[in-house]
Amino acid sequence: MLSVTCQQMQDIEAASFKQGHKPESLMEQAGAGIAKTILHYFPNKRNAVAYLGRGHNAGDALVALRILRDLGWQVGIRCENALHELAPLTRRKLRELGDDFYYNQKRPEKDSIILDGLLGIGAKGPLREPLALLAGEMNHHRVQGRSNTIAMDIPSGINGDTGEVYDGAVIADLTITIAIPKTGLLSQNAVNHVGSLALVPLEALTPENIQPSQPRPLHLTTRHSIKRKRRSFDTHKGQAGRVGIWAGSEGMLGAASLCAEAAIRSGAGLVTLFTPPTLYAALASITPREIIITPSINPQDLLKSRFDALVIGPGLGSPVASLAEKLFAVIQETELPCVLDADMLNLIAREKRLDLFRKNTILTPHPGEMARIYPASEHFSRVPTADNFTSEYSSTLLYKGARTLVAWEASPIYHNSTGTPAMATAGQGDVLSGLIGGLCAQGYPNLEAARLAAWLCGEACQLALRESHITEETLTASDTIAHLAQAFDALT
Numbered sequence: 001m002l003s004v005t006c007q008q009m010q011d012i013e014a015a016s017f018k019q020g021h022k023p024e025s026l027m028e029q030a031g032a033g034i035a036k037t038i039l040h041y042f043p044n045k046r047n048a049v050a051y052l053g054r055g056h057n058a059g060d061a062l063v064a065l066r067i068l069r070d071l072g073w074q075v076g077i078r079c080e081n082a083l084h085e086l087a088p089l090t091r092r093k094l095r096e097l098g099d100d101f102y103y104n105q106k107r108p109e110k111d112s113i114i115l116d117g118l119l120g121i122g123a124k125g126p127l128r129e130p131l132a133l134l135a136g137e138m139n140h141h142r143v144q145g146r147s148n149t150i151a152m153d154i155p156s157g158i159n160g161d162t163g164e165v166y167d168g169a170v171i172a173d174l175t176i177t178i179a180i181p182k183t184g185l186l187s188q189n190a191v192n193h194v195g196s197l198a199l200v201p202l203e204a205l206t207p208e209n210i211q212p213s214q215p216r217p218l219h220l221t222t223r224h225s226i227k228r229k230r231r232s233f234d235t236h237k238g239q240a241g242r243v244g245i246w247a248g249s250e251g252m253l254g255a256a257s258l259c260a261e262a263a264i265r266s267g268a269g270l271v272t273l274f275t276p277p278t279l280y281a282a283l284a285s286i287t288p289r290e291i292i293i294t295p296s297i298n299p300q301d302l303l304k305s306r307f308d309a310l311v312i313g314p315g316l317g318s319p320v321a322s323l324a325e326k327l328f329a330v331i332q333e334t335e336l337p338c339v340l341d342a343d344m345l346n347l348i349a350r351e352k353r354l355d356l357f358r359k360n361t362i363l364t365p366h367p368g369e370m371a372r373i374y375p376a377s378e379h380f381s382r383v384p385t386a387d388n389f390t391s392e393y394s395s396t397l398l399y400k401g402a403r404t405l406v407a408w409e410a411s412p413i414y415h416n417s418t419g420t421p422a423m424a425t426a427g428q429g430d431v432l433s434g435l436i437g438g439l440c441a442q443g444y445p446n447l448e449a450a451r452l453a454a455w456l457c458g459e460a461c462q463l464a465l466r467e468s469h470i471t472e473e474t475l476t477a478s479d480t481i482a483h484l485a486q487a488f489d490a491l492t
């Protein structure tokens with residue numbers, strides 16, 4: 001969905017009020033959506049404390065808190081403003097929760113959920129007292145008590161238009177933005193304060209007829225923006241998508257295995273993994289039985305079978321010159337959707353074969369690989385890099401990072417909303433490339449496949465963290481694969 005400035009959001013809101021929509025009804029819908037999102041990621045009853053400012057942002061937090069309280073959560077509030085200073089609607093939402101909460105304020109306990117309802121789109125400039133004090137308290141409890149902070153609409157202390165981070169801004173693990181994403185949330189400067197993103201759509205408030213505030217529109221990919229395909233009843237495996245993978249080398253068998261497993265878990269009907277004959281036995285012992293493993297020394301084999309998509313590169317290492325040439329020839333020849341990942345990108349950069357970045361290719365560089373294939377990226381921030389790169393090359397680009405970007409030619413620049421720092425662990429990229437290949441093979445257009453795969457991987461990891469045996473430290477790429485089903489299910 002297109003992102004908007006705070007002024008544009010306020011204009012859309014004003015127009016909806018003219019049409020008869022009521023602020024209280026929108027606040028109830030926003031609060032209910034926030035509570036539902038919190039329960040999606042934190043399904044077990046917890047202690048929740050809402051930090052409140054004076055405006056309607058605090059009203060959203062209060063509605064969500066009331067719903068959580070009614071479901072049996074232990075809740076509390078922190079507010080340093082006098083009751084009469086609160087906006088009338090926010091005051092009403094506090095009364096509905098119970099004024100006792102105001103007179104018996106609570107601080108977060110260990111492992112609490114902290115709701116940031118200090119400031120939303122009505123924020124102006126750096127945090128003033130008493131909100132600066134409360135933001136400091138929230139950040140302290142997030143670290144000391146290992147609490148999770150969830151920002152209502154915007155993390156307080158962030159400029160909602162530019163993403164500028166003011167002193168003492170709230171650090172959120174998850175920002176639940178209301179109705180339409182605000183442009184500042186997508187800024188690279190703000191990423192460590194925004195965390196992962198979720199959207200609560202409101203039917204009355206949509207970005208129709210809004211002019212993008214940037215020459216190249218910035219969109220957010222959320223669970224609402226991609227439609228999951230349904231199979232017809234008589235589908236057979238040949239129609240469900242065939243993926244051919246060239247991956248792995250001595251010492252990097254896991255990359256090939258993870259990539260192939262993710263491809264079959266994407267829904268692809270047949271996945272074939274080509275491997276040097278010397279690695280066959282070892283690879284067969286760690287790869288799921290559903291994968292066809294074919295010993296080969298010739299990448300031309302990728303063109304001989306009937307595949308619907310190819311993935312080349314995970315764990316490839318540094319192939320000898322003759323093998324590299326054969327891989328280049330395959331990429332040059334194929335018209336299939338073709339994911340180029342990891343060492344394949346390094347090889348292309350080293351041999352200066354950027355002519356291979358053709359329309360059917362999907363490139364998945366992390367920032368290090370990006371610097372090799374496109375050294376200009378070191379002089380630009382992420383969005384201009386994605387913009388310039390896709391203007392120069394006709395490939396679909398998936399530029400990995402804490403806020404993964406996906407773009408193609410003149411498309412909007414899509415920012416992924418899901419993900420967690422727990423993903424900063426080996427193998428996540430191999431899962432991602434296998435998933436993209438599998439989705440392409442099932443007929444998702446390249447851009448959609450890349451957006452969906454990035455969203456699914458991030459969502460799978462966020463959902464994995466709900467389990468007591470998986471933490472930020474212990475999550476692995478295998479856990480990502482194990483939670484893909486829940487991520488697919490979370491799509492609307």
Ligand SMILES: NC(=O)C1=CN([C@@H]2O[C@H](COP(=O)(O)OP(=O)(O)OC[C@H]3O[C@@H](n4cnc5c(N)ncnc54)[C@H](OP(=O)(O)O)[C@@H]3O)[C@@H](O)[C@H]2O)[C@@H](O)CC1
Nearest residue numbers: 013026027055056057119120121122123124125126128153
């Ligand atoms: N968009 C929508 O359609 C919907 C919006 N909804 C929700 O409402 C939110 C917007 O609410 P809002 O307009 O009441 O503004 P909000 O940010 O809560 O507070 C403004 C107050 O903060 C104060 N203040 C400002 N800057 C400050 C600073 N730096 N430091 C300290 N204080 C500062 C400012 O004081 P003043 O500057 O006027 O003295 C004023 O009193 C929106 O983000 C969303 O959550 C949903 O309910 C439903 C649909």
Ligand SMILES: Nc1ncnc2c1ncn2[C@@H]1O[C@H](COP(=O)(O)OP(=O)(O)O)[C@@H](O)[C@H]1O
Nearest residue numbers: 400401402419420421423424426427428429430
């Ligand atoms: N802090 C983070 N927040 C969100 N996603 C992350 C974070 N760190 C890594 N990721 C994601 O994990 C994946 C890592 O890919 P990559 O570095 O290629 O891993 P590998 O090569 O080990 O498989 C990328 O999709 C990236 O976007």
Ligand SMILES: [K+]
Nearest residue numbers: 116119152154
């Ligand atoms: K907020």
